Each structure stands twice: as C-alpha cells, then as structure tokens.
Amino acid sequence: MTAPGVLLLDASGPESVALARAAAVRGHAVHAAATPAGSTFCSAEFIGLLAGRVLTDFARPSRAVQEITAYARRHGVGAVLTVNEYLTELAALVCAELALPGNDRRLAHAARDKAAMHRALTAAGVRVPYTRLARDDGELREALGDARVGLPCVIKPACGAGSAGVSVVSGPADAIAAAGRARAAGGMGGGGDQHLLVQAYAAGAEYSIESITQDGAITHLAVTEKRVTSGSHRVETGHSLPAHLPPEIEKAVYREADAAIRAVGIRHGPSHTEVMVGPDGQCTVIEIAARLAAGHIGFLIQHALGIDVFPALLDVALGRRATLYPTAHGHATVRFITSPYAGRLASVTGLPRVGPGVPFVRWRAAIGGLVHAPRANAHRLGSFGVTGPDPVEAEERADALLRRVRIRIDPAGEGGSDQDSPASTSDIAS
CATH class of the missing domain: 3.30.1490.20 (ATP-grasp fold, A domain)
Structure with a gap:
C-alpha cells in the first residue's frame, strides 16, 4: 500500500527540511506549497526531497485553499503541516477541507491575529496583560x-x-x-x-512551553528558558531547555498553557506558548502560536530529551499515535550571534565547530552583506547549539564559545564601527 503524501506549507528553514527528511525516510512523498517568489528560497536538500510543489498566493487565502486542496487530492496527500506562523490558519482551513487532522478552523484565526488571540484568551480566563x-x-x-x-x-x-x-x-x-x-x-x-x-508591560522571567496536542490531549514536552536583549527591542538571543521551575510554578505555567491551547482551537499539532513568570510567581501568557517553536527549539528537545519531534508531528498530522516521552535527561542550549552595529559584515572568526557537545553550527549572513543591530529575530547572523548532561556546565561552555566569536563590521552610518567586536555579548540580558 502506498504511503500517503505529506504537504508542507512553506518550504524554507531547517525545521521544514527536518520535517521533509523525516517524511521521506518513512516512505512518504513530500510536497510543498509556496509562493512563486518564496519557492526560490528552498534549500538544495529540500528541493532534492520534493516529489512536487504547488505555487499559490498565500495572501489570497480562499484561492490558496482551493489550489492547495485540489493539488493535495490529485497527489494523495494525507497530512498537511506548516512551521510558518503566518500560515497556521491556512493550514487549519486546508486540513478541514480535506478532512485531515488539524486545528479548529473557526478558532485558528486567534492563533495568528493577536487582537483576536487576546479576546479568546481573556474569554477563556487566561491570565494575560x-x-x-x-x-x-x-x-x-x-x-x-x-x-x-x-x-x-x-x-x-x-x-x-x-x-x-x-x-x-x-x-x-x-x-x-x-x-x-x-x-x-x-x-x-x-x-x-x-x-x-x-x-x-509584564515584568519577570521569560519562558516558553513547547507542547503537542493530539485529539485534544495535550502533552507538554519542555519549558524553555529565554535569553532576551534589554532596551526597547526585546530580541531572543538564546534558548535553554528543559528549564526546571519550582513545582507550584510549573503547575501554574502548564495550567495557563492548557487553557491557552484550548482557547485558540489547537486540537492536532504543536504549540508554542510564551509566558512571563513574575517576581510573585504568577504566570502571564504573552502569546501562543499553533506551530513548532522556531529558533532551533525542536532540535534542542531532540538533543536534550531524546524526543524526535519531527516524526512525532508527522504522526499527529497523519492521525497516528505519536511517541512523545523522553528517552534522555540532558540539557541543550542555543546561542544566536548578532551584530552590535549596523553596517556591512567584513569578517567573522572564532565560530565553533560541530563536534562532541556542539551538535550544530549555522551561519546565514554573507560577507559584504548588510547586518543590523538586533531588532527582530531575522537579524540573527548565525547560531550554535551546546549539549551536555549538566545544565551549568553546558551553559558556561556556550557562553565561553560565544565570547570567542569576533565579527568585523564596516560602518553604514548608523553608529557603525570598523573594529572587531564580540558578537552579541553586550546585548544579552541573562
């Protein structure tokens, strides 16, 4: 019997590649839906895994649903997924049209539009700003x-x-x-x-809860601790998991996350709930997304806890029981490399190498290209992960490796500097 096809909405980023790879290993034909312009950003590996793709205009959702569902029916697609936050509502609409496991199409808008999200969370009694x-x-x-x-x-x-x-x-x-x-x-x-x-403004320590829901049953995989820049632009510069909270605070965090997940209609698939834990221990939900967390958190879960989230997400989308229990009890963290100045990237030295305890190193900035001081996650230049059995040792090693990274920026009129600078360390608020 031929395995059902798997269709990914959007075709860029390491998470999309990991999903495509997991599907191909299991014998599923991999398809992608993309915009004509966006399709040029697929990686070579992703393109090599594709059995086909449909080009559509995501900005015209009604037409996109028609074109994607017609393509899915022609090609025997049995699962539709996305890791792109902007496309989570479209994914719910496509799944509903194809009668595939997905989120509540009537509520999916509330996992994207933050005004609708605030109304839904407030109505459900979730503590929000x-x-x-x-x-x-x-x-x-x-x-x-x-x-x-x-x-x-x-x-x-x-x-x-x-x-x-x-x-x-x-x-x-x-x-x-x-x-x-x-x-x-x-x-x-x-x-x-x-x-x-x-x-x-909600003061406190920032965390996120990574969860997978199947048939309405919620499994929390991990709590992630965030490192965030200070000042007016709060950009994430690092993630670490699993965060170990006091039992009463962990219970409160999970309670609020459960309510938020249900409030925005997440029934089949991942969720990423961002919270602040105040000095008084109270948990405030800032946002929730109906997608796997970005920033390599899916990979951190795999390295720290032994949960391979990508096959698990496929199982959920296919209506099969997913394996979501940890097989390891380690620690994993990622550091994002950013520029302290705006300008053109002249050089970078001191990047870590992949090896024991450093499972990945990724770089996406081009020498000679424009770089920015961090005002959004898209301004990251690169990243690397560090793993180990002891959280303190892993975090200290990650910080030490980050201090070795030196970037040289040619000025571009925005407070630029042509001197070597440590990448991002001055911007990290622990």
Whole structure:
C-alpha cells in the first residue's frame, strides 16, 4: 500500500527540511506549497526531497485553499503541516477541507491575529496583560492614556511574528516611532493589517512551553528558558531547555498553557506558548502560536530529551499515535550571534565547530552583506547549539564559545564601527 503524501506549507528553514527528511525516510512523498517568489528560497536538500510543489498566493487565502486542496487530492496527500506562523490558519482551513487532522478552523484565526488571540484568551480566563487595540493614531493616544496600560508598555503589530516591530515604550515621546515600526512589520508579514496592540508591560522571567496536542490531549514536552536583549527591542538571543521551575510554578505555567491551547482551537499539532513568570510567581501568557517553536527549539528537545519531534508531528498530522516521552535527561542550549552595529559584515572568526557537545553550527549572513543591530529575530547572523548532561556546565561552555566569536563590521552610518567586536555579548540580558 502506498504511503500517503505529506504537504508542507512553506518550504524554507531547517525545521521544514527536518520535517521533509523525516517524511521521506518513512516512505512518504513530500510536497510543498509556496509562493512563486518564496519557492526560490528552498534549500538544495529540500528541493532534492520534493516529489512536487504547488505555487499559490498565500495572501489570497480562499484561492490558496482551493489550489492547495485540489493539488493535495490529485497527489494523495494525507497530512498537511506548516512551521510558518503566518500560515497556521491556512493550514487549519486546508486540513478541514480535506478532512485531515488539524486545528479548529473557526478558532485558528486567534492563533495568528493577536487582537483576536487576546479576546479568546481573556474569554477563556487566561491570565494575560491588559491590552488595547489601536487602529489609528487617535486610538493609540487613548491607549497610552489608559492607566491600566501604564508605562512602560509594549507596542506591537497585531499580525507580526519573530519579535519584528515589537517595542517596549518608556514614554509617550517614544510611541510614535514605535507605532511606525509596528505598522511596517504588520504590513509586511501580516497580510497588510497595520493595527497595533498596546499592552501593559509584564515584568519577570521569560519562558516558553513547547507542547503537542493530539485529539485534544495535550502533552507538554519542555519549558524553555529565554535569553532576551534589554532596551526597547526585546530580541531572543538564546534558548535553554528543559528549564526546571519550582513545582507550584510549573503547575501554574502548564495550567495557563492548557487553557491557552484550548482557547485558540489547537486540537492536532504543536504549540508554542510564551509566558512571563513574575517576581510573585504568577504566570502571564504573552502569546501562543499553533506551530513548532522556531529558533532551533525542536532540535534542542531532540538533543536534550531524546524526543524526535519531527516524526512525532508527522504522526499527529497523519492521525497516528505519536511517541512523545523522553528517552534522555540532558540539557541543550542555543546561542544566536548578532551584530552590535549596523553596517556591512567584513569578517567573522572564532565560530565553533560541530563536534562532541556542539551538535550544530549555522551561519546565514554573507560577507559584504548588510547586518543590523538586533531588532527582530531575522537579524540573527548565525547560531550554535551546546549539549551536555549538566545544565551549568553546558551553559558556561556556550557562553565561553560565544565570547570567542569576533565579527568585523564596516560602518553604514548608523553608529557603525570598523573594529572587531564580540558578537552579541553586550546585548544579552541573562
């Protein structure tokens, strides 16, 4: 009997390659849906794994659903997945049309649009920051004047991702520039939606909960501890897992994550729930996404806990029982390399090499290319992972390896420097 085909919405990034590889190893024909422009960004390995692809316009969801489902029926597709946050609602619609395991099509919008998300989470009783929607400058002024928002506050696009356009605003004078950045980010990635969210600032330590839901049953794989830049742009510079929280706090974190997952209709597939744990131990849900966590977290889970999430996601999408139990009890962490200055990348030295305890090293910046001080996750230049049985030793080794990385930036008029600089260490807030 021929194995059903697997269709991936979007075809870029290491997670897509890992899913395609896992499907091919199991004998599934791998297909991709992509935009004509986006299809050029597929890696050579991904292209080599493809049995076929359908080109469509993701910005026109009704038409995209028709074209993707027609292609899926012609090619015997039995599973549809995506690791692209912008396409999680489309994935739910396609799965519903094909009668495949997927998320609730009526609620999937709430896992993408952050205004709808806030309404759904609030209605479900999830603890979230107080939030105002600002559709124009007048509503922005009203939100900033709302004592329940207060200062500092957070301004972000309603339909953004990857920390793009997110600013921590300390006063009204900063709000106009922050709103401009948020509108630009929302317009680029969110289908043209330039509405803003103005949120009360939630202080504390930042974590995410990585979970997989199957037939409505939720399994939490790990809690990830985040390293985040300080200042007005809070960009993730490192992830570490599993984070070990006090039992009562872990229980509260999982309780809020469970409620958030159900509130946005996640029934079959991964979720990534971002939370803040305050000094008082209370857990506040910041956002939830109906996708596998980015930033190599899926790979960290595999290296630290022995859970291969990529075959597991295939099983969930195919309606098969997934194996989600840890077979190892180690520690894994990733460091992201960023530039402290805007300019052109002249050189990089000191990158770690793959070897024992360093399972991957990835670099995506081109010598001579423009680089930026970190204002979004897309500004990362590269990354490397470190694993080990002892969390303290693994973290110390990762920090030591990061200190050895030196990048040289030619100035580009934004406070640039032509001197060698340690990559990102001055930007990390532990």
